Amino acid sequence: MKEQPLRTTVIGSYPFPGWLLHASENLDAFGSNDIAEAQNDAVTAALSDQLSSGLDVVTDGEQTRFDFNLSFYGYLEGISLEGESPRKFGPPAHDQRGKHEITGELLAPRGLGAVEEFERLKNIAGPLLEGRETPLVLKASVPGPFTLSGRLLPNEQYPDRYAITEALLPIVQKELEGLVAAGCQELTVDEPSMSCYAYNSDTKRFVDIFNRTVEAVVGKTRLSTHLCFGNFKGHAVGYRRIAPMLPDFLDFSVDEIHVEMANREFAEIDRIAEIAERMDVAVGIVDVKSYYVETPEDVLDRVKLCLKHAPAERLSFAPDCGLSQTARWAAKRKLSNMVEGVRRARRELGL
Numbered sequence: 001m002k003e004q005p006l007r008t009t010v011i012g013s014y015p016f017p018g019w020l021l022h023a024s025e026n027l028d029a030f031g032s033n034d035i036a037e038a039q040n041d042a043v044t045a046a047l048s049d050q051l052s053s054g055l056d057v058v059t060d061g062e063q064t065r066f067d068f069n070l071s072f073y074g075y076l077e078g079i080s081l082e083g084e085s086p087r088k089f090g091p092p093a094h095d096q097r098g099k100h101e102i103t104g105e106l107l108a109p110r111g112l113g114a115v116e117e118f119e120r121l122k123n124i125a126g127p128l129l130e131g132r133e134t135p136l137v138l139k140a141s142v143p144g145p146f147t148l149s150g151r152l153l154p155n156e157q158y159p160d161r162y163a164i165t166e167a168l169l170p171i172v173q174k175e176l177e178g179l180v181a182a183g184c185q186e187l188t189v190d191e192p193s194m195s196c197y198a199y200n201s202d203t204k205r206f207v208d209i210f211n212r213t214v215e216a217v218v219g220k221t222r223l224s225t226h227l228c229f230g231n232f233k234g235h236a237v238g239y240r241r242i243a244p245m246l247p248d249f250l251d252f253s254v255d256e257i258h259v260e261m262a263n264r265e266f267a268e269i270d271r272i273a274e275i276a277e278r279m280d281v282a283v284g285i286v287d288v289k290s291y292y293v294e295t296p297e298d299v300l301d302r303v304k305l306c307l308k309h310a311p312a313e314r315l316s317f318a319p320d321c322g323l324s325q326t327a328r329w330a331a332k333r334k335l336s337n338m339v340e341g342v343r344r345a346r347r348e349l350g351l
Contacts, residue, residue: 005312005351006303007056008339009282011226011258012141012188013322014046014061015331039064043124049328051128053335054343057137057186057316060121062324064113072148075112076171078104079152092233099153106158106167108174114142115178122183140184141226141322142176144191145169146209162205169213176217186222188258189214195227195245196238203248211253224256224282231321234289242268250278258282260320263289266302269309276310284320286334293333299341300348312349317342 016024020042023030030038046061065071073081082098118140125138145168149161158164172189179187194206214223227245230237242259249257257275261267261284275281285302286294294302299317306315317338323331 004056005315006342006346006349007316008054008342009057009137009139009316009318010050010055010059010335011318011322012059012062012139012190013065013324014049014059014063015323015326015328016063017042017045017328020063040120040124043120044128047121047125047128049332050335051136053332054339055335056135057139058125059139059141060117060124062117062141062322064117064120072112072143073100073151075108075110077107077109078102079106082151093235094230094232094237097151097232099151101153102155102158102164106152106164106171108171111178112142112171112175114140114175115182118179118182118184137185137222139186139188140179141188141190142172142179144189144194144210144213144225145172146206147191147193148172150193165209169209173213173216176214180217180220184221186224187217188224188226189254190226192226192228192230192238194249195242196229198249199239199241199244203245207248207251211251214253218253222256223254224258224280225252225254226258226321228258228260228284228321231288231325234325236263236289240264242271246271246274250275252279254279256280256282256316258284258316258318260284262287262294262302263320266305269305272306273309276314280314280316281310282316282318285317286319286338288319288321288323288326288331288334291327291330293330294337294341296337296341296344299338300344303342303345307345312351 023038042063043060046063047058050058080101080103082100085096086098087096121138129136145165148168149164152164154160158167191210229240256279261269272281283306285299
């Protein structure tokens, strides 16, 4: 159980500054030191926005994953990176993301880059946190092997998605161990593919995959998982129901499960009671797909709704998903209002 009742947190990603997007499209114009400076500046901006909102848990905003060769697939050997979108016209959505061909044994001799990201976050956060009276948690997020397998095409060596997942599992596991060794206080293993496909898949097999992935770090960091229904270009991709995940997903070896609620108008909110019996539950309380900016009063009402189903000591609050697909101005206002609404709830409860 966490130390802070009704704490405020984020999933991982945060909007990129406009200049970072421009830089990522023109990397040839920059030297290696220029790129490193841009990465540091972007993390500083993302962290500053989160700190100004008053969050209890912050991340680096995944700012350095702005180009494919700095992303997880860029660290994998044995694949040929897909170069063009399979669909270039019509409304932007998930089917515009292609898949990478597997050309050899899947390896990641340099790791997946998440440890270096966390070290950067620690270095940048240190001076910003000097003199701070209230504690702050630095959090890292890594995709789980099943989700990571989704953009790789099976071949003779890896004949299906599960075979690819098994090959990626030790790679992700090693990255998690590296993060814990680097002092990561809180670690989220993102497995949205498991939540999207729970309705037509073997959920017990998902649990087995997940638990083998995290077994080496259980009890060594605050471990959570993020379960959502997709948010590429502001669109969901999966069957948006929690019911198919339960009760099996309650066997995940985690301290906290995050569930998407605001975008679904708090459908199935009563199901958080089942989660809270076994672990903490982080409720997605602001909608990252909508440009309606929730007021503190909205957030307060939603916190009260959650408290009807789970005790304060089990609850955390976050956006529905990462904020990378939301405009920065909206993300800043949503986070600030989320924190203020939760603070009002704490005051009313005397916490």
